[in-house]
Amino acid sequence: MPKFDAQGVLPAIATDVHSGEVVMLAYMNAEALARTIETGIAHYWSRSRNKLWVKGETSGNRQRVLEIRTDCDQDAIWLRVEVEGHGASCHLGYRSCFFRRVPVGEAARPELELAHTGEARAFDPGEVYKKDT
């Protein structure tokens, strides 16, 4: 049985099946997990909007789920996905939400040390999300 937390969700990691990159971390409640399993399209639970959310429903960048794994204590999910549309999972237009690097071994001030990986955007969020924030 998946172990949802006190808010009824668990973290879901999405990796791109082609690049191997971690593209996103989001949350699933029981319904999002069930719909993902049934449909093979990633569904998440938006904790800010308090609603079920099909990733890519606005941008077209839906995530086709090729494999689902769960961890030893069943409180996390790993999805291996193929991203439709622009092939980008970040709402800022990048393939991966993890487009900033924190240098290792530097003074412990991550807030000052972020560096862009240099990856280009795959889409222009201003164009794609006309009504979204």
Added chain:
Amino acid sequence: MPKFDAQGVLPAIATDVHSGEVVMLAYMNAEALARTIETGIAHYWSRSRNKLWVKGETSGNRQRVLEIRTDCDQDAIWLRVEVEGHGASCHLGYRSCFFRRVPVGEAARPELELAHTGEARAFDPGEVYKKDT
């Protein structure tokens, strides 16, 4: 600035730099993140034991951190690691905690559908954790 949640933690994904696999999801508080950045060895916050935790301190399977990324809204961390010792990150002896698969497109009953990936253990947890639970 990293965004820690109401409990003062954020999820940290660890992937193996060689296999590309997601090996673990754990949590970091500000101190765990700072120590990880300073030392290049993964530190986490154990939510069950309520203490700072060097992954692998008992088993020898420490995680050397080659890269740290943060996501667009800075509420998650991705570590690319090289695992020392047996090369295993799961306390059950597997390289990855994500050693069970949930079939996609089946009836939405993940609790009945788990399948072992077939991966062999890299170590025997009964041997390695003499005093741990």
